[in-house]
Amino acid sequence: MAEVNLKNVTKSFGKNEVIHGISCDIADGEFIVILGPSGCGKSTLLRMVAGLEKITGGEVAIDGRVVNTMEPSERDVAMVFQNYALYPHMSVFNNMAYGLKIRRMPKSEIEKRVMNAAEILELTAFLERKPRQLSGGQRQRVAMGRCIVREPKVFLFDEPLSNLDAKLRVQMRLEIRKLHEDLKITSIYVTHDQVEAMTLGDRLIVMDEGRAAQIGSPLEVYSRPATRFVAGFIGSPAMNFIEARISPDGRGVNLPGGINLALAGPAPEGIVDREVVLGIRPEHFEVMAAGEALLTLAVDHVEILGADTLVYGRLGGGKVALTLRLPDVHHFDAATSLPLSVDPARLHLFDPQNGQRIAV
Numbered sequence: 001m002a003e004v005n006l007k008n009v010t011k012s013f014g015k016n017e018v019i020h021g022i023s024c025d026i027a028d029g030e031f032i033v034i035l036g037p038s039g040c041g042k043s044t045l046l047r048m049v050a051g052l053e054k055i056t057g058g059e060v061a062i063d064g065r066v067v068n069t070m071e072p073s074e075r076d077v078a079m080v081f082q083n084y085a086l087y088p089h090m091s092v093f094n095n096m097a098y099g100l101k102i103r104r105m106p107k108s109e110i111e112k113r114v115m116n117a118a119e120i121l122e123l124t125a126f127l128e129r130k131p132r133q134l135s136g137g138q139r140q141r142v143a144m145g146r147c148i149v150r151e152p153k154v155f156l157f158d159e160p161l162s163n164l165d166a167k168l169r170v171q172m173r174l175e176i177r178k179l180h181e182d183l184k185i186t187s188i189y190v191t192h193d194q195v196e197a198m199t200l201g202d203r204l205i206v207m208d209e210g211r212a213a214q215i216g217s218p219l220e221v222y223s224r225p226a227t228r229f230v231a232g233f234i235g236s237p238a239m240n241f242i243e244a245r246i247s248p249d250g251r252g253v254n255l256p257g258g259i260n261l262a263l264a265g266p267a268p269e270g271i272v273d274r275e276v277v278l279g280i281r282p283e284h285f286e287v288m289a290a291g292e293a294l295l296t297l298a299v300d301h302v303e304i305l306g307a308d309t310l311v312y313g314r315l316g317g318g319k320v321a322l323t324l325r326l327p328d329v330h331h332f333d334a335a336t337s338l339p340l341s342v343d344p345a346r347l348h349l350f351d352p353q354n355g356q357r358i359a360v
């Protein structure tokens with residue numbers, strides 16, 4: 001058990017800086033997810049904690065000790081990779097025991113730890129099998145077992161589920177969360193899958209090109225995204241962004257086509273009568289009776305998913321494209337005029353230049 005502290009951590013490959021100074025205090029027993037698109041630096045950050053990548057600047061501390069110059073083996077961390085890298089010629093038991101054997105742990109202790117991990121992971125019946133005789137999910141569990149037996153201070157996961165099919169991913173996701181609740185080992189988990197991140201993490205570090213765009217609980221990140229990037233990355237379908245303008249009285253926001261929406265509170269002084277980017281999530285529109293609508297959507301196309309329906313259309317005489325997600329099944333013909341409303345508390349405003357959230 002340990003805390004992990006990242007203090008202004010940077011990484012350069014040659015002259016190319018890819019991590020630009022990330023700080024985060026990860027509590028003992030916390031499950032933190034590093035989320036971001038391909039190439040934003042997730043694996044690099046994780047590998048710096050593991051000791052597989054040199055730290056260019058700043059400090060990484062595990063359990064209160066700065067580990068910058070420590071070898072991976074001295075850091076007491078265990079890492080699960082995407083390709084689980086099991087030894088194909090060894091049994092499940094030996095795959096899990098191997099790391100302990102080379103540390104010359106007594107045989108009885110090895111046996112105890114492996115049997116215990118196998119029990120937790122429901123692998124007891126497979127201990128004599130070779131990896132090729134296991135399903136993908138079972139192999140991934142062996143890879144986790146190999147980490148558990150080491151009783152590390154920190155678990156590091158780099159996209160451990162991305163080789164599995166969709167159904168198995170959901171199942172393994174639940175198992176990883178359950179395992180964490182049982183073992184309470186500090187965990188850092190890298191993924192580009194927002195659903196995995198939202199369901200697994202106590203907190204997320206949302207990364208945008210080598211920076212932490214936001215660090216917060218899944219719900220904070222969803223309901224108060226710190227930047228336009230975060231707002232667009234979390235949520236499916238993605239948030240709608242509309243170029244708009246704060247009204248001269250600061251109480252509303254004007255959209256193309258003469259639409260005005262009231263804000264939940266007065267806009268800050270500095271942005272009155274200025275351009276902003278308005279964000280509205282597809283799931284936050286309500287269909288209204290014609291007389292009560294704030295907006296009218298000209299429907300272009302409908303996708304019925306069963307549990308909900310995606311509606312694509314345009315506002316304001318065709319100027320603004322919009323996506324809606326409505327619960328249940330709806331059959332709207334193209335060219336239907338759909339009267340809509342949205343709760344002012346669900347409106348998000350962003351600075352059009354730097355993308356930062358504007359609080360109202």
Ligand SMILES: Nc1ncnc2c1ncn2[C@@H]1O[C@H](COP(=O)(O)OP(=O)(O)OP(=O)(O)O)[C@@H](O)[C@H]1O
Pocket residue numbers: 013018036037038039040041042043044045192
């Ligand atoms: N050994 C290396 N030498 C040079 N550049 C590297 C090296 N490793 C990574 N990079 C660069 O650093 C950046 C971050 O890479 P990283 O692997 O951390 O991204 P990632 O967020 O894990 O992406 P993915 O989701 O595709 O795995 C990328 O631009 C990558 O090209």
Ligand SMILES: [Mg+2]
Pocket residue numbers: 042043044
């Ligand atoms: Mg990666």
